[in-house]
Amino acid sequence: MTRRRFIILSALLSAFIIAVPFACSESLSVSHYTVFSGKLSGDVRLAFVSDVHNTLYGRNMDELVGAIVKLKPDAVVFGGDLFDNEWGEPNSVLLVERLTKMYPCFYSLGNHEFHRYDTGAEQIKREMRARGAYVLDGRTYDLTANGSTVRIHGIDGISSADQLKYCREMISPDMPNIMIDHYPEEFPKLSTMGFDLILSGHAHGGQVRIPPFIKGLYAPGQGFFPKYTSGEYYRGGSEMIVSRGLQRCLRDIIIPRVFNRPELVCITICGERS
Numbered sequence: 174m175t176r177r178r179f180i181i182l183s184a185l186l187s188a189f190i191i192a193v194p195f196a197c198s199e200s201l202s203v204s205h206y207t208v209f210s211g212k213l214s215g216d217v218r219l220a221f222v223s224d225v226h227n228t229l230y231g232r233n234m235d236e237l238v239g240a241i242v243k244l245k246p247d248a249v250v251f252g253g254d255l256f257d258n259e260w261g262e263p264n265s266v267l268l269v270e271r272l273t274k275m276y277p278c279f280y281s282l283g284n285h286e287f288h289r290y291d292t293g294a295e296q297i298k299r300e301m302r303a304r305g306a307y308v309l310d311g312r313t314y315d316l317t318a319n320g321s322t323v324r325i326h327g328i329d330g331i332s333s334a335d336q337l338k339y340c341r342e343m344i345s346p347d348m349p350n351i352m353i354d355h356y357p358e359e360f361p362k363l364s365t366m367g368f369d370l371i372l373s374g375h376a377h378g379g380q381v382r383i384p385p386f387i388k389g390l391y392a393p394g395q396g397f398f399p400k401y402t403s404g405e406y407y408r409g410g411s412e413m414i415v416s417r418g419l420q421r422c423l424r425d426i427i428i429p430r431v432f433n434r435p436e437l438v439c440i441t442i443c444g445e446r447s
Contacts, residue, residue, distance in 0.1 A: 199421045201230070201240060202434040206405060206414055208370055208442045210349045215319030220244050220276075221438035223252030223355075223374030224418025226285065227262035228435075234268045237419070237437070241272065244439045247318035249276045250325070251306070252374040252416060253283025253355030256297060266300075273305035277316060281309040281327035281353040283375060284393075294329075309353050311336025313343040323442060326368070327353035341366050349442055357401035357415045358394045364411035370442070371413040376402045378417030378433040403436070414440060 220241045230237035241249060249272050255265045272278050280301050286294045298308045307314050309327020316323050326340035344350050349369045357373035364371070379389015379402035389402035406413045417436040422429045 197422075197429045197431055198434055199430060200434055201236060201419075201437060203240060203244070203437045203439060204404075204416075205439045206441070208349075208412060208414075208440060209444065210369065210442055211444065212348050213321040213323075213442060213444050215321040216441055216443040217248075217316065217318050217321050217323050217349075218244065218246045219351075219440045219442070220246040220249045221252060221372055221414070221416055221440055222249060222255070222268075222419065223372075223416040223438070224254040224283070224377060224420050225251075225265055225268065226254055226257040226418075226420040227265045228419055228421050229264050230268075230419075234264055234271065237268065238271050240437050242275070244437075246276060246439070248316050248325075249278045250353060250372060251278065251280040252353055252372055253281050254285040254374065254418070254420075255280070255283070257285050269301065269304055269306060278306040279309055279314065279316075279325050279327065279353065280306045281355060282329050283355040287329070311339050313340060315348075321348075321442075323349045323351055325351045325353065337366075344368070356394055357392075357406075357413065358399075360401060360406060360408060360411075360413045364408035364413070368411055370440075371411060372416070372440075373401070373413060374416045374418050376415060376417075377420065378403045378430065378436070380428055380433060381431040382433045384432060414438065 256262050286297055301308050310329050313326045316325055324345050328336040344367045351370045352368040353372050355375050357376055376392035376399055379392050379399055381390035382388055389399045391397050392399035392402055401415055403415055403417045416438045419435045
């Protein structure tokens, strides 16, 4: 091997060694979104927590709790797949117990709370309510903060026509209506129903992202090269924000997150821009 080739190969190998940890970083990221609404006089801020899958975030979940506290939210919204296999997973239980002591917490179930067992989902709901969380299984709650009120709707991770029908009947024209639905692929349907803002997860950011070319390689329910993986989407009069989720790859999944750090989402809903 010539000296020139050796230098080139060494440089490429060094670049690869440096790039891989960066591309596959699973350090916590925080994304901020501002949603404008003429129905508010004061700001309402939500911390959106999705797809934790019982992932550990430091001792006593201090890393994630601390990041949420720094956002100074008016409420915390759990967007599904907080748990993974069954009720009693310690990290997620501890997270809920700590946060419900500080903020109103709204909880919508995802598919993982349902699809591996039958009775566990109902047990999770009971235990979440016992810990002070508002469970969004076809229910609607009003959140008032800073002189403004938003209406929060939610359905189970396994979509229910009856639950969705009730939420639609509870839509108010006088305040922003927020729908929590774990599945982003349902956005085209939900965008026709009068919800102002839809919060979803489930796609895990498409797992492998190579910006700006590949914004997600695969997502359940959407297949390869999914459309809804991360960020803001608009359709009709509705906006959807999709979280990349908080699961790290060592928790029950083998494929690493590539250019796809775990994401905590902060959403500030405020009055229309002047």
